[in-house]
Amino acid sequence: WMDTSGNPIGSPVAIGPGEHPRLTYEAGNNLFLLTYTHANQRKAVFLRYQPGPSLTVLNAAPYILGTQTWTVDSFGGAAYVSGTGAFLVTWWDAPGYPGQSYVRSLKPDGTLGATSTLTPVGESHEVPDIACGVSECLAVGKYYNDAAARRGLWAVWLNTAGVPTSALFYLDVSSQTHDDPLVAYSPTQNTYLVTWTKDFGYPQAMRLTPGSTSGSAVFATTVNKLGGQTRMAYNGGTRTFVQSMGGWNEDVFAQQLDAQGNPSGSPVTVSNGPTRDSRTAVAANPGLGQFLAIYRHDVTNIRGLLLQGALIIMTTTITGLGTAAYAAHQVGLNIMSMSYLPGWGFALAATTLVGQNLGAADPAQARASGYTAFRLGLAVMALMGVVLFIFDEPLVRAFVPEDPTVVDFGVGAIRIAAFIQPLMAASFVFGGALRGAGDTRTTLIITVSSIWITRVPLAYVLAHPLGLGLVGAWLGIGADFATRATLFWLRFRGGRWQSIRV
Known part of the structure; x- marks a missing residue:
């Protein structure tokens, strides 16, 4: 645990073996949903913080969301759906390659909904993320067909149960690489902001309104982080987004975006030396109007x-x-x-x-x-x-x-x-x-x-x-x-x- 300034509270607690974790917070019930990959499965545990500090793991055994035999970049996202008491969790797998993406609802008591397949076979649709608004959700991911030299982002609209309500559509299709797609929802603007990196390290952002199948590009930086990975968070207190970015042997920087995804100011360097690799993360603290960024630092990389x-x-x-x-x-x-x-x-x-x-x-x-x-x-x-x-x-x-x-x-x-x-x-x-x-x-x-x-x-x-x-x-x-x-x-x-x- 950390305090709101990023200082550790107590000692680290071992959850269990796994990799590629994603953490999602739901303030109403003070719940953290931790999803991760282990033993060729996408798993989930619910955590709760108590003053002291103490860690309460709400489920004795991890909930099994689905098969994930492909363990390279086996990331997935999750979002809390207001009014349902459930989270929608996305992941992807490639048992026969190319990859397909999936979504499933999960409640803290372990109730699992049916698995929805979001993408077709034949072309690779990977690394999904998800965000939910009032009555709809948007899932996005990485898409490529190397034989046709087509790369970009895939996206699909879902209802709050995780069932697709639109056909699959594609964003920013080109011959260049697209990595680390993320999506966040701005309740003040009722818009979704999609971010990704292009051509091995250039951060991008695009805004979509609910139900639309084409977005408007709002941000493309000239700052390149070789092999970089981007992360994003929305802060309801400041009504702004922040996108963090790191690269191999480079500093980590952050770019603030307004509620519509437009850049606010210049990129800010947040690390004091080269990172070991491109992994970063960023979270919002609405009460203090702050963001907290974390990254791996290693000067001998x-x-x-x-x-x-x-x-x-x-x-x-x-x-x-x-x-x-x-x-x-x-x-x-x-x-x-x-x-x-x-x-x-x-x-x-x-x-x-x-x-x-x-x-x-x-x-x-x-x-x-x-x-x-x-x-x-x-x-x-x-x-x-x-x-x-x-x-x-x-x-x-x-x-x-x-x-x-x-x-x-x-x-x-x-x-x-x-x-x-x-x-x-x-x-x-x-x-x-x-x-x-x-x-x-x-x-x-x-x-x-x-x-x-x-x-x-x-x-x-x-x-x-x-x-x-x-x-x-x-x-x-x-x-x-x-x-x-x-x-x-x-x-x-x-x-x-x-x-x-x-």
Whole structure:
């Protein structure tokens, strides 16, 4: 919890495992709705603040909104619907890619409405957000069709039960990228403000009146934040919006907009140094007429920049193989992300046990616990490899049942993933053990060096000049894990980590 000036109150409280959280507040009942992704599901819990401070979690187990097997940028929005006692929650999923977006109503007592599918199949409709007015709601999201070089925003009007009342319509369609779409409602003007970033980092805003299917552009800044992510909030006390924006290795800035979305003044820098990545958030305090912005700050974010650069090159390498190969690659990553969860679990165990034993001045037990975690992780991930190899085609068909070309590509990738499971176990567990000992500099150097020296060049050479296609790219991934596993093991066996001062 924080006070109205942003100062922490008490200590952080663990809610549980998850990622891509969104928090929505409803003042009438003093409720916070937290939605997030975990175990391939979009989940929700209700929270309430009590003076003291204390945190009350109103539902003992998370409510399950729907399936979310696609965990990359698996964001969704939520809005409280006045007079119904319910929230409308949006999320998206891509079980067979491209993605589709959904909405569902949820009450604090756990009553769930029917799931409405907001978007059709065939083109990607992702990252939905939602805002509600008096008698209607507006859902917006990111849209693209790379084959047709069409990108923009999708939108649809809903009633207060979450049922679409209009056909799907599109905003700002062009060949440029559109990211981070958000929507907020201004009750004083009875208008909706949609914001997004365009062309990898230029914030935009558009105003829509209830029921309209075309908006008027009101704001487009020339300030670019590479890879930036925008967030927005409306303040009823000041009757203004604020849009926050951060980028890779750049300051965070905020732009105030009036009740109709027109810019008020110049962008204001709110951070005192480069952010670790583009994640920001902003919230309004109507009582004080203030906004509060938060962001991740890290002056040593070279690791993030290098890894992001490697990801861009790898993506370019694979997209150069065609749409089917790229779709198969994404399916392979989804399947592999599930297979290496045990490895991450044993890596976390190694981190904890090695750190505890070194703290107890028992380096021998620290070494033994690291090897024990590795042996257990190796056994489980080797078994996962057998499962992947035996059920390679059924697993891929579960994601793309009607595309034989993608299935053929995906089977090749999954077979490679099956063979590298033991290497991943060694990489994860020995790397985790070193981090538990405080040897984080070594793990950073090995990880970044292996990706740039092994994965990136090998994936390109094997995929393109040598003509191995997607299989070649995945062989490059396997070589990267082999390199990391070997170097982490040699470092752990050497024992210098036992004397590092933390």
